[in-house]
Amino acid sequence: MNSSGPAYPLASLYVGDLHPDVTEAMLYQKFSPAGQIMSIRVCRDVITRRSLGYAYINFQQPADAECALDTMNHEVIKGRPIRIMWSQRDPGLRKSGVGNIFIKNMDESIDNKALYDTFSAFGNILSCKVVCDENGSKGYGFVHFETQEAANRAIETMNGMLLNDRKVFVGHFKSRKEREAELGAKAMEFTNVYIKNFSEDIDHEKLKSIFSEFGKTLSVCVMTDERGRSRGFGFVNFENHGDARRAVTEMNGKELNGRVLYVGRAQKRLERQGELKRKFEQIKQERIQRYQGVNLYVKNLDDSIDDEKLRKEFAPYGTITSAKVMTDGGHSRGFGFVCFSSPEEATKAVTEMNGRIVSTKPLYVALAQRKEERKAILTNQYMQRLASIRAIPSPAIPTTYQQSSGYYMTSVPQHQVRSFYNTVPNLRPVPRWTTQAPRTQVPNTEPAVHVRGQEPLTASMLAAAPLKEQKQLLGTKRNFSDTIVLFAVGENVSFQKKKVSEAIILLAAEHCSGCVFTVCVLWMG
Structure with a gap:
């Protein structure tokens, strides 16, 4: 940039072309060496909270912001070159076109930085952008100078010049209305x-x-x-x-x-498509205005209600221009539309018919809304609910996990005895249901949590384990009187008998004298 400096003393920068994963913390780490930063805001969608691809950075000193603009423009963050410009909050100045030029017929290799370097010799550049799609450059772009004089110098010098062996066109930027007027x-x-x-x-x-x-x-x-x-x-x-x-x-x-x-x-294809689109929008608006306030939406219809019966039910309230029950494969979808000749008749029908029982079902009757209107209303309702939820403090997160079967499971220390079955009642750390009023609905459950190294002991695990590990698998809990179940798996009976005998000797050695325990052997061959 030229030493004259931009005329934006607020020290606010616009940073565009950001990767969706770029956060405020990343931008702070990138821009903080330039000077003290007052605030950073990545703009996000109000509903999805996804990044919109641009952010605003406010420095304490204008000189620091200018330093960041000079030294960091077009640097790469998460694989994308960023685009920095002075934040111009006045939309009138942004859209006026003063100092803005249009360049076309550019080589595909020219990116934002190359375009900036080429045109920065003519004056301070506020914004510079090559228009791209998923395949890369579309061959044209824009450069917005600080002054109209700089833009004029660029046009006089660069129009018709060769850039990467291609003759480029450089001219004043024209708004869509101006271009359409010229085409007309x-x-x-x-x-x-x-x-x-x-x-x-x-x-x-x-x-x-x-x-x-x-x-x-x-x-x-x-x-x-x-x-x-x-x-x-x-x-x-x-x-x-x-x-x-x-x-x-x-x-x-x-x-x-x-x-x-x-x-x-x-006509060219694009011109023809544009004209057809304008005609379609005009017809659409005329249709909306024609049916505004006279078209009713009726739902919760009985399956026996067809077009004629629907018309007959609403006929006492005025002149009906159309009555239609929506169907799918000849079967009623349970809703339809009734259109009256005047808003007064439609309002009267809503007042009289909403909630009235027709063929054992109470009707819901209201003025029909366009999809855009319904979407806006639902979005507004969602945002209100979201705001109310955020206002409520969240409860403490429990330290136990709930299995899909309804059990609560805490982490078990390694030295404790392991249960052979998950459903043994006396080994459940927490009761299945707490002492409270009966529930009217099934509680929400989370997937079972498996802690590595704490899986249930199975017969195959015990049979395959070496003698030294059987001690650890069976545990070392002392002073108890209980029944111990051993599983013998396989067709080699003599080998399994030997293994069982070793396990019994090991258990006897590990228990104190005087302790009573019973060993049950289950042969599974």
């Missing part, structure tokens, strides 16, 4: 005419002879398929606009060989 003006001066719905026997020569009477033509084209047959449409390009307009006026709707022709101004 150019469209009024068209010379290319589109003709469709003519028969297959019309070829280039016949089409040219038909339209050449309106003026000199530069080109005539009949579109054909892969076999060379006419597809029934084509284009005629006239030398001047007046001839083209006269051809459209006189030939559109005219019958040719038993077919009514369509003749109009030729």
Whole structure:
């Protein structure tokens, strides 16, 4: 940047193109060497709390913010080069276009930093961005200078210059409204005419002879398929606009060989799609206004209610323009719509019919809402509930874990005796149910927690263990009178008898004299 310095004394920076995982802590660690930071805020979605990809950093001193802008712009954080600019909170200044230029036909290798380095010689740059998609650069970008004079110098010098062997166009930035106005003006001066719905026997020569009477033509084209047959449409390009307009006026709707022709101004695909989109939005808005306050939503309908019965139920309250029960495969989905001729009639129907029992079911009747309105209302309700939940202090987290079977399990020290079954009642550390009022519903359960090294002892584990480890597996608890169960697994009976005898001797040696215990051997072969 130039030494003149930017005219933003608030020392607030905008940091864009952030990776979704970048946090305030990461930004603080990155930017704190530049100077004392007052605040950092990563902007997030209000519902999902996901990062929106940009943040604001407020420094205590403007000089520190300028230092960060000069030295850290386009540095990489989590694999993405960041874009830093002065935070301009006034949307009027941002959208005015003053000092903003547009560059197109750029080589794909030019990124934000290369564009910044190229144009920074003409003045202070507030923002610099190459437009990209998932495949990389789209070949155009924007540079916003601090002054209009700097932008003019850049345009005069760089327009038509070669950047990485490509001749670039550099011009003043134009808003969408300005571009659409220019396109509209150019469209009024068209010379290319589109003709469709003519028969297959019309070829280039016949089409040219038909339209050449309106003026000199530069080109005539009949579109054909892969076999060379006419597809029934084509284009005629006239030398001047007046001839083209006269051809459209006189030939559109005219019958040719038993077919009514369509003749109009030729449009590019994007222009045609934009026009169709505008027409669709216009029709949509007209429909919304037409049915505003007169269309009712009716739910909890009995399966026996069809369109006629629905109309009959609501007919006493006014003139019904339409009544429809929504179905799926011929079966009622339990809701429908009734449209009246006036808002007064619809309001009366809501008052009288909401809650009324029709065919054993109480109806819910309300004014129909568009999906956008319902979504906004539900979002607002969700945010209110979320705010109320956050206002309630969370209870202490219990130290026990609840198994899927309803047990509470705490960690067991290694030296204690292990249970052969998880369901032995006298070994459960915590009762299955506490002494409280009976529950009216099944409690929520969490997945069972398995602590490494504390798995239940099985017969296969005992049989496979060496003699020294059997002592540890069976435990060393003393002074008890109990029944001990040993499992013998396998077809080699003599080998298993030997193992059982060793286990009994080991148990006897580990218990104090006078202790009584019973050994039960279960053969599982």
